[in-house]
Amino acid sequence: MALLTDDQKMLQETAASFLGAEGSIATQLRHWRDINCRDGFGHGLWKQLAELGLTGICIPESQGGMGLGATEAALVLEEVGRNLTPSPFLTTAVAAARAIEGTAHAERWCPGILSGDAVLALAVDEGPRHSPERTALEAARQGNGFLLNGAKQLVIQGGSADMIVTAARTAGSPGETDGLTLFAVPRDTTGLDVENVALVDGSKAARLAFDNVRLDADAVIGEVDGGWRPLSRALAAGSAGAAAELVGVASGASAMTLDYLRQRKQFGKLIGEFQALQHRAAHLYAEIEIARAAAFKAAALIDSADESAELFVSVAKAKAANVASLAVREGVQMHGGIGMTDEHDIGLYMKREAVLGELFGDVFYHRERVAALSGY
């Protein structure tokens, strides 16, 4: 439904007030970035999110979670984006939680997610561009288990994750969706090399090297060779979530820029009086509203298990990334010189957009999917 329920509005208010205070740029993003912490986020905040019940937003009530859906996750993520709050919420509580849903691994890991003690990561990409069906990391059967060899990159918070949901190929060849298997790989597994990498926005991602990593059969998430189903469920949740977070990034950057237009004087006038800037600001406003509508439609379709969810997830991710990119470019330009300084926050929005835009597939990846799903 296009309108929020009262419960959803309450959740939105909770997330907005909590993240606006505790998750602000000064208290979180700048703090952890400037001390160059290993994880790129604060475990204290992750615990606080857990106390509010938010880390269990997508975990079924039967397992102690809130049992809510993509729409509620999107409401929280929009606030995360607005405040640039670094946390494992998107990858752990939304994407990875969906990957392990309904399996023994959910029983193993959900208590930790619910208490804010566990961090999970998702290892999918193997090159600089998102292309999950081209997964090549090899998982060869060996005795009762598997032997993994290959590499992963852009594993968000992989360096601090307790467990990494890893997509590997057990059959078929790269390009095929059949023959993929998801594995639950503890970070301290022998043979797994984790290179912790600082990204442009101050967050941390890992490059993983699997060198004869031995896993038992019970490391398999779901079915052997049937990994595409849980993987695409996780990627859809992640993409829709990233779209909502991007809408928040766009809104935050735009609000900051509008404030600046209302304060900054040149030629004896507030620069917000100039029509050249007013029209660009008004255009951006329209675009952000449209991106938000697309993000919430995608989430609603996921929640109702609608067959057009796949299409709208790609529409939402492509649109939100495009619009957030416009918002941060206009933001830096309209701020003038001050927007180029590290001291000002507007540049932080530009950097976050770059990472979120890439995560789970960039604008071009999702446009391609829209074309393919539309039959051309």
Added chain:
Amino acid sequence: MSTDLDNFRTETRAWLDANCPPEMRQPIRSEADICWGGRNWTFQSDAQRQWLEVMAERGWTVPDWPRDYCGGDLSAGEARVLKEEMQRIGARSPLTSFGISMLGPALLKFGTEEQKRHYLPQIARGEIRWCQGYSEPGAGSDLAGLQTKCEDRGDHWLVNGQKVWTSYADKADWIFCLVRTSSESKQGGISFLLFDMATPGVSTRPILLISGNSPFCETFFDDVKVPKDQIVGEVNKGWDVAKYLLGHEREMISGMGLGGGGSLGAAVKPQDRLLRAEIAAFDVDALAFAAMSERFAAMWKAGEAHPASPSMMKYAGTELNKRRNELAMAAGGSDALEWDTERSKGGKTPRDWLRSKGNSIEGGTSEIQLNIVAKHILRLPGA
């Protein structure tokens, strides 16, 4: 609640199945397939007449208007179900009219009880075809600068002046018109007047557009006498009515951003790689706008939308429709250059393309919409 709606859906489906003629379930092929109604309307077919009659009898030409004015008295949810069920079988709209989309809502809000009882049923039944007299040669974007003079002559109003861009004025029975009743204040000297286009002193002249069609006219008023009770709202307060009505017009025009709802890429199957990429980018924007349109409609009905948001919708929808037509021209190649052949359906692609250029001008230009968003929504200084 949802069971009520489910029951309504079942009944509606059965009723439509029994009452919507098969010819009225065919896609619109040309202008003649659109039923505008009015005193001089010639029905294209018995099916078109029958479809209007049965729908009007049920109040479903104006599903959400009150029963007292020949509406369907449907709730927002029921109206949505009706729309969905009509779409499901591809049913054409039984009646397209500026009376329904523009004047009706303004009368419901600003009209006297007598005016509502007189005009609304005629609109609902498609008996009177209306046109809109807003723009003038000297008052386009600066609409409040309009000069058509309306003098109080005791027992009647006397109207003199000229309107332009009057849609289908040559086919309309009545006009709703902005006139100047006072020169003391710009916006505070405007009144909203209704009169019969057959009144002596009214004349029209069609304007030939770049698309080769003439949907608009110049309209001239030369000592036109109008009865005193044909003013809507108070004298000199017509600008409030006009703005309210413009909101509805913009909401309606923004619907063209939906472009019939389908994927452009699926329709034109682009072969060229770079064109395909541009069309995919367009389809993303079009589908996102469709989501916006749904969200906007729900928020607007629930009173949660900003009053100026139709300006945002109008801006986004019309710019999108222009882009759709640009890409359709590109995809069509030299086929899309043919102007009047049968194989090109009378040059449909280039004529639609040229006509679409007016979308971001009529009903307030894109630039005016952006001004409105900057001022009323973003509250930017000096806007």
